[in-house]
Amino acid sequence: MSRILIVGSEGQIGSQLSKALSNRDDFDCLFLCDIKEKSRTDLNYFKVDALSYDDLKKFINDNKINEVYHLAAILSAKGEKDPMRTWNLNMNSLFNVLKLAKEGIIEKVFWPSSIAVFxxxxxxxxxxxxxxxxxxxxxxxxxxxxxxxxxxxxxTYGTDIRSIRFPGVMSYDTLSGGGTTDYAVEIFHSFKSKKKYTSFLDRETTLPMIYIDDAIDGIIKLMRASKKKLRIQSSYNLSSFSMSPKMIVEELKKIDNKFQADYAPDYRQTIADSWPNTIDDTYAREDWDWNSKYDFKKTINHILSKLALI
Ligand SMILES: NC(=O)c1ccc[n+]([C@@H]2O[C@H](COP(=O)([O-])OP(=O)(O)OC[C@H]3O[C@@H](n4cnc5c(N)ncnc54)[C@H](O)[C@@H]3O)[C@@H](O)[C@H]2O)c1
Incomplete structure (x- = not known):
């Protein structure tokens, strides 16, 4: 049975992954860690800096952890404010985890990539x-x-590192941490507080997105899949639906036609323009039965109901 650690547990994905895993019974023990002082959960939380190999190794050894979900990173838009800091955190924290896997201290790793590789x-x-x-x-x-x-x-070393190239993740209760698709989370909070929203992406900018429940489902499915079936050793393309800021605005206006939004594209527009509109995820579908459950409409309705807006 697995003893699991989520590194970067307090972020947009980690906060929901910890919730989802804590409701399952197919592992022994769940630990959370992040650079933040406290967790928003009442789960088993510790402050650990993923950039310290010694601290990470000691924590993992002390708690006999054998499965790590390494989520700590600086995201695309925030990353452009300090490119070398982004490179340092994103690469060196990953190297720490890879080294622990190479040494046989951990058996299995999940590490998310992104459509930002395109x-x-x-x-x-x-x-x-x-x-x-x-x-x-x-x-x-x-x-x-x-x-x-x-x-x-x-x-080279026979490790078991698994990865998904995520599209923009939409969620409702944890704001995203500085990505190019953050508008898709922020807009609901403006809507809720009856404030006008100014989108930093242009109205027609269409990007691949995924609802958080699907993203978590994908992580768990990939991690539970048979290793023999995994043809992709780098990172799997994953697709759910694609949408533009205008599409959300239109949906929100159907509920409250007084809702106002305008568009003031900034440096994030250039990033968005370099990314795909839609993704082919055939390998994920064939190798580990990936199938998205939330399309655009279902995602919008789910978020609105979670925020008690419908
Ligand atoms: N959210 C998305 O839309 C999206 C899309 C594609 C890929 N991803 C990837 O998924 C992962 C998680 O994304 P997220 O949206 O939850 O990010 P986030 O910014 O919301 O969370 C990252 C967490 O890592 C923590 N962290 C930072 N430095 C740390 C350190 N030195 N040690 C320990 N923890 C540290 C932060 O405090 C934060 O809680 C990232 O690798 C990201 O690149 C996210």
């Missing part, structure tokens, strides 16, 4: 698993390098 030269529609990758952000560069290192460790 750039301007790949097909925008149904972007294939093995398309060109020329990321334009420090974040995307770190994710692409990370993917290649995961593959290298798996092939």
């Amino acid at each position: 750039g301007n030269n790949n097909p925008k529609n149904d972007t294939p698993q093995f398309s060109d990758k020329e990321p334009i952000t420090s974040y995307g560069i770190s994710k692409l390098a990370g993917e290649n290192w995961c593959k290298y460790y798996n092939k």
Whole structure:
């Protein structure tokens, strides 16, 4: 049975992954860690800096952890404010985890990549698993390098590192941490407080997105899949639905036609323009039965009902 650690547990994905895992009974023990002083949960939380190999190793050894979900990172938009800090956290924390896997201290790792590995030269529609990758952000560069290192460790040292290239994640209770698709979370909070929302992406900018419940389901499915079936040793393309800011605004106006939004694209527009519109996730579907349960409408309705807005 697994003894699990989520690193970066207090972020948008970690906070929901910890909730989902704590409701399951197919593992022995769940530990959370982050750089933050406290957890928002009442689960088993410890402050650990993923950049300290010694601290991470001691914590993992002391608690006999054998499965790690390594989520700590600086995301795409925030990452451009300090590209070298982004590279440092995203790469060196990953190297710490990879080293623990190589040493046999941990048996299985989940590490998320992102559609930010793609750039301007790949097909925008149904972007294939093995398309060109020329990321334009420090974040995307770190994710692409990370993917290649995961593959290298798996092939060279026989580690079991599994990864998904996530689209933008939509959730309702934890604000996202500085990504290019954050507008899709922020807009609901403006709507709730009856404030006008100014989108930092233009109205028609269409990007691949995924609802948090589907994202968590994908992580758990991939981690429970048979290793023999996994053909992708770097990171799996994953797709759910695609949408633009205008599409959400139209849905919100149907509920309250006084809701106001306008568009003031900033530096994040250039990042968004370099990303795919839609993703081909055939490998994930074939290798570990990936299937999204939330389309655009279902996602909007779920968020609205969770925020008690419908
Ligand atoms: N949210 C998305 O839309 C999205 C999309 C694609 C990929 N991802 C990836 O998923 C992962 C999680 O994303 P998220 O949205 O939850 O990010 P987030 O910014 O909300 O959370 C990251 C967490 O890592 C923690 N952290 C930072 N430095 C740390 C350190 N040195 N040691 C320990 N913890 C540290 C932060 O305090 C934060 O709680 C990231 O790797 C991200 O690149 C996210």
